[in-house]
Amino acid sequence: MSRRRYTADRMDTGARAKSVGSPPEGVFSPIPTPFDADGSVDCDGLTRNLGHWIAAGLHGFVVLGSAGEGPLLSEEESMTVLRAARAAIPEDRWMIAGVGRHSTALTVAAARAAKKAGADAALVLPPYYYRRVTSEDALVAHYRAVVEGAGMPLLVYNMPAYTGLDLAPSAIVRLARLEGVVGIKDSSGDLGKLAFVRREASPSFSVLAGSAGFFVPALAAGASGGVLALANIAPESCLRLWSLARDGAWDDARELQGRLIPVNEAITRRWGPSGLKAALDVLGLTGGAPRPPLESLSEGGRGELTTVLRRAGLLPASEEVR
Amino acid sequence: MSRRRYTADRMDTGARAKSVGSPPEGVFSPIPTPFDADGSVDCDGLTRNLGHWIAAGLHGFVVLGSAGEGPLLSEEESMTVLRAARAAIPEDRWMIAGVGRHSTALTVAAARAAKKAGADAALVLPPYYYRRVTSEDALVAHYRAVVEGAGMPLLVYNMPAYTGLDLAPSAIVRLARLEGVVGIKDSSGDLGKLAFVRREASPSFSVLAGSAGFFVPALAAGASGGVLALANIAPESCLRLWSLARDGAWDDARELQGRLIPVNEAITRRWGPSGLKAALDVLGLTGGAPRPPLESLSEGGRGELTTVLRRAGLLPASEEVR
Amino acid sequence: MSRRRYTADRMDTGARAKSVGSPPEGVFSPIPTPFDADGSVDCDGLTRNLGHWIAAGLHGFVVLGSAGEGPLLSEEESMTVLRAARAAIPEDRWMIAGVGRHSTALTVAAARAAKKAGADAALVLPPYYYRRVTSEDALVAHYRAVVEGAGMPLLVYNMPAYTGLDLAPSAIVRLARLEGVVGIKDSSGDLGKLAFVRREASPSFSVLAGSAGFFVPALAAGASGGVLALANIAPESCLRLWSLARDGAWDDARELQGRLIPVNEAITRRWGPSGLKAALDVLGLTGGAPRPPLESLSEGGRGELTTVLRRAGLLPASEEVR
C-alpha cells in the first residue's frame, strides 16, 4: 500500500514545540504495544510504527496508556516498552508515560522508572480501586506525592469509562494548582467540565481531549490538543483537524471529524485495543494480537472494520487488504 | 433594577425565522412555571417573564420542560400554562411544549392538547419508567405513534440525568428519520454523540444543546442552537454566544461562556429549578417558590447565588438585591 | 386447564389477619391491569383474575404498582381499576394502591382518591424525577405530607431499577418513624439494607421483599412478607414459601424458591409486565397485551416462557397451551 510521507516540518502545524516549561499541546497518539507471536513485547514493530507516526508529524506520544494495554504489562515489560519508544521518539517530540498504579508508592516508583527510561512526563490515573473511601483531599495528596517524587511534569488522566471514577471539576482545578501538574487528558467527553477547567485553571494548564469523538468541540471549548487513539490510524487527518480549528475553519473541521467518527468508534468504544490493532494490520502497520483477556477481532469483525476504514477514505476503494 | 431593552430586530442574530418546514434554530429558554403563594399557577408572573425574554430576542421557548417543573403539574394546570404562554409568545417565536408521559397513549393525548393550546412543536422524553424492558424498536414505535398522533413536529428530549436513560446514537439516528421528528434536545453533554448525530441525520435535523455548560463546543460540533436554562437568566449573553459562534469568534465565545458557567451550574446541576427561580427573584423577575418536593433555597443558598450572579456581571457590584 | 381451588381458610398460613393497627404481613401480589382489545381497562378480566388469587389465599394485593402498569394509566383509568379491584377484594384482604407521582400535591391527591375508591393503604414511590436536587429532608417532608393528606397508612416503595433512586438506609429509618408510615416494599434486593432497617425500625414496621428472587433470604433477614409478581403466577407456591420459612423449614423453602426463580426472572427482569401477562395467558388467566410502549411477547418469547413455566412444574408436562 502506498502512503504519503510527511517530513518533520509538519510540526509547523501551530503547536508550541516541546520545550522546558511548556505544557503539551497539539496532537498526541496513545500508541498500542505490539506483541510477538509468543506474547512478548515486539520492539521492532513498535519502532516501525513510531517511525510512521513521527514522519506524519504528531506532536508526541502517550506510551502505556489504555490504548497501549499498559495495565496488562509487568513492570519489567513496561520498562522495555518505554526504552524502545524513547529510542525511536526524537527529543523534540513528547513522550508521556502512563504510570497509574493503585498505591501512591507504586505510582511514584513507576513514574521514576519512566523518567529514567526517558519519559518527558507522566500520565497518571487517579487511584480508583478504593474510590468509594478516598476523599478529594486524599486524591490531591496522592498527586502531590507523585509529582514531587517523579521529578518530571505530570498530567492527570480522567478516564471514567475504565476507572468508574469521574474526577469532579473542583478536584481537577485543585490538582491543576499543584506545582508540576501541567495538564489533563480528559476522556469523559463532558465538555461543560472541560470548559470549566479551561476557565478556572491557569492558561498554561494543558487540557487534552481524550477522544477524537469530541476533538473539534473540545478545541472550540479551549482544549490545548488531544490524545487520540485515532491518531494512530489517521495521523494526518487528526493533525488537519487541529490546523483547521486553529485557523477557525470550523465547518471543514466538523465535516472532517464527522467522516472519521465511525473509525474512532470502532477502535475505542466498540472494540477497544483489539479494534485499534486490527485497523493497524489492515493499514499495513504492526498491530497483531492484543494480550488476553483482550481478544483478536473475529473474521466478521475484521471485515466490518475494513469497510469502516474504506468508507472513511483511509483505504483505497479497490485496495486488496491483507 | 434597570435593564436594557431589546427590540424584536434582535431576531436578526442569524437564526432562521420560525416558519413552516424549518426546524428550530437559535437560542431557546426552558421557562420556569411561577406559582402563587397558594401554590397555583401564576399566569401573570409567567406573562411578565415572557415579555422580558421576548424583548431580549430569544428565538423561542420550551414550556413545561424539566426547568419548568412540567412533571409536577396536573394535566389541567399544564393546559393553563400552555395557553397563558401562547397568549404571550408572538407567532414568530417557537413555543415548544414538554409532553413526556410514560405511556404512548398519554403522550399522544398530551401532545394533542398542547397543539390545541397553541404549541408549535412537542418535546418528548423517552418513556423511561420501564426502560429496562423497552427495546429500541419499541422506542421508535412510541415516537412514531406520538408524532403521527400529535399532528405537529416533535423533538426528542434526551435527559439521562433525570430519566436514567441515555438514548444510543443509533436510536437517535433512527428517530431522526421519522417523518415529523425535526430535532433533538440533548442534555447529556456527550459531544461525540452529538457530532455523530449531526453527521448521520439529515442536515435539516435540529440538534439543540441542552445546557449552556457545553453550548459553545456544541455549536462547534454543528449544533443548531440550544435550549438553555441560562437563557432565562442571561438571555442577551446567550444570544451573544450564538452570534459569536456564527461569526467564528470562538475565543470571545469561549471567554463569555466561561464567565457564565458558574451561574449555569447554580441553576442546573447544583440547585435545579429552585436555583433558577431564586435567581429570577434576585434579578427582579418572577421566580417564587418551586413546587414540593422541590424546596426554596435557604438564606445561605440565596446569598451564595447572589455572589455567583454578581461575579458573572449579571448584577451591578453595588446593587441592593431583594 | 384444571386448577386446584383453595378455600379462604388458606388464610391460616400464619400471617396476621388484616386489621386496624396491624401493618401488612404475608404474601401480596402486585396485580397486572388487563386491557381490552381496544386498549381500555378490562374490569371483567381483572375481577376474574382476582377471584383466582383470592381463592388461593393471598393476603392482599397491590393495585397499580409497577407490575400493574400503574404509570401508564390516566387518573380516570386509575380510579376505574381501583374501584373494580375493591369490589372483588374482600374486606379481610389488603388492597394497597400504587400512588406515586412526581409532586407532593399530585401524590396527595392520588392517595386521597385511592382511599375513596376503597384502598386500605398507599404504596408511594419517592419523587424521583428531580432526585439529584432533592435532599433527604425534602423526601421526608414529602412522605409526611402524603401520609397526613392521605388519611390512611402508607408504605414506602423503594424501586431503584425503575426510579434510579435507591433510598439510603438512614432515609428509610427516618421515614419509618413518621406516624402512619407502616412499612416498605423494597425491590433493591440489598439484604444488608433490609436487615438494617429491620433492626432500626419499630418491630411493627412492615418490611416486604419486592421480588421472589430474594424472598426466602429476606424472610430469614426478618422481612414481614413480600409483594411478589410471582404470586400472580404461582400463588400457592409463594404462600408455601412463606409457611415453610415460618416453620423454619429453610432447606425446603430454598429448594422451592430455587425451582421458581427462572419463572420469576422471566416475568420481572427479563420481560417485565409483558412477560407477566403472557404467563397469565398461558396459564388460562387474563393477561392480554400490555400498553405501549410495552410490547407483547413475540412468538419465540412466548415459547421460551412456556418452557420455563413447564420446567417449574406450573404446567402439566403434556398440556396443550393456548
Add this chain to the structure above:
Amino acid sequence: MSRRRYTADRMDTGARAKSVGSPPEGVFSPIPTPFDADGSVDCDGLTRNLGHWIAAGLHGFVVLGSAGEGPLLSEEESMTVLRAARAAIPEDRWMIAGVGRHSTALTVAAARAAKKAGADAALVLPPYYYRRVTSEDALVAHYRAVVEGAGMPLLVYNMPAYTGLDLAPSAIVRLARLEGVVGIKDSSGDLGKLAFVRREASPSFSVLAGSAGFFVPALAAGASGGVLALANIAPESCLRLWSLARDGAWDDARELQGRLIPVNEAITRRWGPSGLKAALDVLGLTGGAPRPPLESLSEGGRGELTTVLRRAGLLPASEEVR
C-alpha cells in the same frame, strides 16, 4: 484488655474441615496487611493478629484481598505477606490468596507464586479494566487459563463496588462449571443472584457471602459461608452467626447480626480498610496506618468508631481504649 480465648476445637462449628476436594465452607476473614511506621510490611503484627483469629476458630483466611490492601502492594511485598501468613496459618485452615491482575498472564503468574508461597486456593477478581470490551467468552477463557495455570483451586471474586463489573448470573454459572473453580465470594449483596447460582451450580460449589451485612440471609439462601471483614473484629460472633444459622435458630441469628451491622458498616462501606485498621487498634490488635492514598482515620472518626464498637458490645462499657 482481657479477651476470651478459644481452643482449636471451635472448628467443631459444623463446617467441613479443609481437605482435598472439599471447597471452602464456614467463616473466613479477609485479613488486613499491617505496615511498619516506615510503610513496609509488618510481618510480626500480621503473625500476632493471625494467632488471635486462629485461636478464635475461624475456618480460614483470605490474604491480599480488598480488605488486605492487596492492590496497593508490589509483587515482592505480596510474596512476603503470603509467606508470613502461611507460616502462621496451620495446614488445617484455608489460606486463600487474592491474585487478581488485569491480564491473564499476570494473573497466572501471581497465582503460581501464591501457590509456591503456600496458598490453598486463589481468589480471582474478573479482569475489569477493559470490562466494556471484554465478552463473557473472554471472561470464561481468562478464568480457565488461570485455574489451569495456577495448579490449585480458584474462587471467583465478584466485587462490583470496587471493579464496576457485576458478573451476570449466567456468567457465574459458566465459571462454576470450569474444572478447579470451586466457589465464589460475592460482595454484591444481590441475594436473588446468589440463590440462582446456588441452584444452578453444583451443590459442592462454594458460595461465600462477601459481607456480614447480608450473611444471615445469604446462609438462608444457601450460602456455604462468608468472607467477612467483620470476622477480623468479632470472630466469635461471626462464628456464632454461622452456628445459629446451621441450627435453624434464625431469630437469634438475625438479632445478633443486627447488633453487628453498625460495626460492619464502619469497617466496610464507610471507612474501608482505614476503618478496619482503626478498629483493630482500638481492640488491642495490630492495625496501624493504611497505605496511601488510603488515610488513617481522623481523631473524630476514631471516636465515632469506638462508640460504634462499644454499642455493639465489642468493648466493655467502661474500658479505657488507646
